[in-house]
Amino acid sequence: MEPKKSTVSVLGEEYTIHYLNPEDDATLNHCQGYTDESTHEIVVRRDIADRDDPMNVSDWAAIRKATTRHEIVHAFFFESGLGCESDYAQNEELVDWIARQGPKLYRAWAEAGAL
Numbered sequence: 001m002e003p004k005k006s007t008v009s010v011l012g013e014e015y016t017i018h019y020l021n022p023e024d025d026a027t028l029n030h031c032q033g034y035t036d037e038s039t040h041e042i043v044v045r046r047d048i049a050d051r052d053d054p055m056n057v058s059d060w061a062a063i064r065k066a067t068t069r070h071e072i073v074h075a076f077f078f079e080s081g082l083g084c085e086s087d088y089a090q091n092e093e094l095v096d097w098i099a100r101q102g103p104k105l106y107r108a109w110a111e112a113g114a115l
């Protein structure tokens, strides 16, 4: 079952996550997801309906999760006061590194008893 909507607490602010497609939200024609700090909303592309689309991949659930992690990192930076005035908080490479390596960092911290 594909998720349609959920919420997540980001430093005390509730963000609503919407799983949509470009026909629902045209911004998704240009990106996999985005975070709107003004409305506390995260939008993540749900999937690609057309299996012949060259952008399609085999495991959309994995892409959707990685995109959701990426957008949650943006939300944490926003709620920390690190918005458009912060170069590193807006650095997509850094945000994506955290999103991709976060689960491995968490596992390493847990394995070391450091949580």
Ligand SMILES: [Zn+2]
Pocket: 070, 074, 092, 095
């Ligand atoms: Zn980003």
